Amino acid sequence: MLSQCLNPACSATFRYMHEGRVFTVERTAPSASLSQPLLRSVERYWLCSDCALMLKVVLENGAVTTRPIRPELSAARKNGGSKMPATP
Numbered sequence: 001m002l003s004q005c006l007n008p009a010c011s012a013t014f015r016y017m018h019e020g021r022v023f024t025v026e027r028t029a030p031s032a033s034l035s036q037p038l039l040r041s042v043e044r045y046w047l048c049s050d051c052a053l054m055l056k057v058v059l060e061n062g063a064v065t066t067r068p069i070r071p072e073l074s075a076a077r078k079n080g081g082s083k084m085p086a087t088p
C-alpha cells in the first residue's frame with residue numbers, strides 16, 4: 001500500500017517516512033461474530049511531497065481515491081460559510 005504514491009499520474013516511490021504524507025483510512029465491515037459485529041481495518045496510503053501539496057486521500061463509496069485540496073473552500077468556511085462559486 002505504501003510502496004508508491006497514491007496519485008496514479010505520479011510514479012514517485014515511498015522511501016522515507018518524512019517524505020510526503022501518510023494517510024490513514026479506517027474501514028468497517030460487517031462480521032459474523034456477535035461479540036464484535038463490525039470488523040475494523042486500517043489502511044495506510046502515501047502521497048509524495050509534491051502530490052501531498054495538492055491532493056488528499058479520501059474514502060469514497062468504499063474506494064480509496066485522491067481529491068484536490070482546495071484551500072479556498074476552508075477559507076470560505078472561516079469567513080462565515082458563504083457559498084462558493086462553482087469554479088474548479
Ligand SMILES: [Zn+2]
Pocket residue numbers: 005006007010011012047048049050051052
Ligand atoms: Zn506523487
